[in-house]
Amino acid sequence: MVKIISLAKRRGFIFQSSEIYGGFGSCYDFGPLGVEMKNNIKRLWWDEMTKNHENIVGLDAAILMSPKVWQASGHLTAGFADELVECKNCHKRFRADEIAKGWVFGKCPECGGGLIKPRKFNLMMKTFVGSVEDEASQTYLRAETCQGIYINFENVLNSMRLRIPFGIAQIGKAFRNEITPKDFIFRIREFEQMEMQWFCQPKEVEKYFDYWKEERIRWYQVLGIKKENLRIREIPAKERAHYAQRQIDIEYKFPFGWREIEGIHNRGDWDLSNHSRYSGKDLRYFDEKTKKRYFPYIVETSVGVERLLLAFLCDAYEEIPGGRTKTTKPTKEVEILLKLDKRVVPIKIAVLPLVRNKLELVKKAKEVYQLLKPHFVCQYDELGSIGRRYRRMDEIGCPFVLTVDFESLKKEDLTIRDRDTMKQERVKIKDLIRILKEKLDV
Ligand code: GAP
Numbered sequence: 001m002v003k004i005i006s007l008a009k010r011r012g013f014i015f016q017s018s019e020i021y022g023g024f025g026s027c028y029d030f031g032p033l034g035v036e037m038k039n040n041i042k043r044l045w046w047d048e049m050t051k052n053h054e055n056i057v058g059l060d061a062a063i064l065m066s067p068k069v070w071q072a073s074g075h076l077t078a079g080f081a082d083e084l085v086e087c088k089n090c091h092k093r094f095r096a097d098e099i100a101k102g103w104v105f106g107k108c109p110e111c112g113g114g115l116i117k118p119r120k121f122n123l124m125m126k127t128f129v130g131s132v133e134d135e136a137s138q139t140y141l142r143a144e145t146c147q148g149i150y151i152n153f154e155n156v157l158n159s160m161r162l163r164i165p166f167g168i169a170q171i172g173k174a175f176r177n178e179i180t181p182k183d184f185i186f187r188i189r190e191f192e193q194m195e196m197q198w199f200c201q202p203k204e205v206e207k208y209f210d211y212w213k214e215e216r217i218r219w220y221q222v223l224g225i226k227k228e229n230l231r232i233r234e235i236p237a238k239e240r241a242h243y244a245q246r247q248i249d250i251e252y253k254f255p256f257g258w259r260e261i262e263g264i265h266n267r268g269d270w271d272l273s274n275h276s277r278y279s280g281k282d283l284r285y286f287d288e289k290t291k292k293r294y295f296p297y298i299v300e301t302s303v304g305v306e307r308l309l310l311a312f313l314c315d316a317y318e319e320i321p322g323g324r325t326k327t328t329k330p331t332k333e334v335e336i337l338l339k340l341d342k343r344v345v346p347i348k349i350a351v352l353p354l355v356r357n358k359l360e361l362v363k364k365a366k367e368v369y370q371l372l373k374p375h376f377v378c379q380y381d382e383l384g385s386i387g388r389r390y391r392r393m394d395e396i397g398c399p400f401v402l403t404v405d406f407e408s409l410k411k412e413d414l415t416i417r418d419r420d421t422m423k424q425e426r427v428k429i430k431d432l433i434r435i436l437k438e439k440l441d442v
Helices: 002-010 032-050 067-073 096-102 146-150 153-160 202-222 270-279 305-316 359-372 386-395 406-411 429-440
Strands: 014-016 028-030 056-059 081-086 093-095 119-122 125-128 138-141 166-175 190-200 230-234 246-254 257-268 285-287 292-294 297-304 317-321 334-338 349-353 378-380 400-404 413-418 424-428
Touching (some): 002 305, 002 334, 032 166, 032 190, 067 138, 230 257, 359 400, 386 400, 400 429, 413 429, 424 429
Antiparallel strands (some): 230 246, 413 424
16 A cells, blocks of 8 residues: 555655645645546546436535535434544544454554543534624535435426436535544545435335446446456445445455445435425425325435545556566566556656657657647656656556657657557557547547
8 A cells, every 4th residue: 555655646646635734634635647537537437427327417516505404414413423432541533443343442552541432423524604603604514415416306307307217416525524534545534426316216226226236336347447356245234324225335455455435325215305304395206197296215326536546546556576578687676557447547648759868859759749738638758768758657557658769750650659568559640649549449
């Protein structure tokens, strides 16, 4: 894990938030490569939901909502709380389940001191709206994005003239005051969720639950995550979220163990019936055929962008002691290769002049870079030996590296190096955009 954290910082994927002030508890910033990768993940999920499936529309609801939303959803009660234990000696706090899992029970893992009895700690983050910080102006940063979907259920249904079954998809920030967050960006306090709520007839909920379970696990494999690193865990009743009648977690085998990356929940009519009760607005669906009203059941798919990005990085990370080049003697160096799917990878193309002390080569390479920049996320790199630059690009997973050499000046062509095979092919510059679009499948 340390190696992935180091790569993420060194190459501009992920930085600790407020680093110059000593860091800020479990918040992270995404650098130039991190933001490209996050955008790719979000775009792929959005397209999967709204284009590749039937009857799913999008929404972008506000982060701030009436505090009544959170009363109705059950998030302000014990249901959305972790058990916390505190050390009597050093006063550090830990999640009770983690103490029970790995550490000596009843002892502080930091100083060995005695622990006070576990108590509930609510994860909602409070904030204030307006100019007076009193009870009346208090609300919460949303802890899950889907509540914005439920409170807009009727607006979306009517404005889009939808018929059940249908889905509403949303991507956005969520906030949780996690206790002792750890494992890098796995458990953080500010994160993004990609959530889809599928509204269906109660009698069809099991069918759609199974459908979405299969679809979601398939999606990860389509994007290159290794099958052996994915598994499904059926969550027993006592561990389920307070709203879930059935819950499965899609788990990924991180270097620190199997952990959830996505939750699939049968939320029954928990949300719509509670929002009806608390708001006084009847959110039942009117069935034209039977002329009856009922609360649709909801199958939810929910995945965190950062957690998924971490899974992609872990899955793609490879180390090759001595390097991959067979034509030269193996060096002592360990080469890093990030075998990310080309749709997920942040930088798609790198343009390099063979050497940087030949003005004509630099000029031509810069021309090629300018030609490709409007079409692909590209990087121009002239620093260091060509071998070093190839390795730098392998390390960030760049699938295609273009090299402008002396022949290029005569023949108006260049070489394309494939990240995985390291094979090079010569292509004419005039054909580049078409060829690269084919290779990248865009
Ligand atoms: N609306 C349902 C819901 O929020 P969840 O299991 O609490 O369910 C869903 O969260 C997903 O959101 C998780 O599988 C994970 O990918 C992501 N997630 C939740 N808490 C997170 C945190 N503190 N840091 C990063 N990602 C988180």
